[in-house]
Amino acid sequence: MSKRVNISSGSEWEGIIGYSRGVKIGNVIELSGTTAMRNGKLVGEGDPYEQTKCALSIIKESLKEAGAEIKDVVRTRIFMKDISQWEAVGKAHGEVFKDIKPATTILEVSKLISSFFFVDIFNNSNSYFLA
Template sequence: MIRDTILSPDAPKPLGPYSQAVRAGGLLFVAGQLPLDDKGVLVGENDAAQQTETVLAHMAAILREAGSSMDKVVKTTVFLTNLDDFEAMNDVYARHFSAPFPARSTVGISRLPKGMLIEIECIALA
């Protein structure tokens, strides 16, 4: 199986030993995207909607870099530190995806670094 990594200059560089995305066969596996600007500073403190916008913009940039797009996403996993933010996240999410929507899991977690409220990863068609 051929495997290569994707690095978009329009999304934050990985914070650790992982790739922004990996293409394997006909699929792209995009790592969890975080609400950080290009200097690694949190965007939208205490604002789940703004953080979701930022995360999905990073995801779209990585997908474009790989020759894919948001309409080729088949699965997402959303991690929220507070499930009370679900509605705000869902409103933004619905503007970035169209029918047929990707499959999605939403998971409540205890915390993310630097006061982040959300992280989203995806699998897309390459």
């Protein structure tokens, strides 16, 4: 069996809810949903483009901590409170993934964990170069 590595964000919610920022087993990395919270503060309040950029930046950092890169992402799932904002979210996503082109789904949901969030992004990474 492959070694399991839990990746922590340091958030107080990890202990309360019982989750990790990410989990790596073998060459597979799964990250928890990612919002625009950096150091306990909301980034891009009222701006879905900036929130998406922030979430994707956090995803990049988490992948790096797991020994992977953004190019290793094979799927993204974007949950939005207001699908009419898809172009702003899609623009930020496209700036990061235009050459990688992972499988992607964008969905509208009725609520996210906080009313301040416009977007929550999930991804799957397969890093075949990792031992």
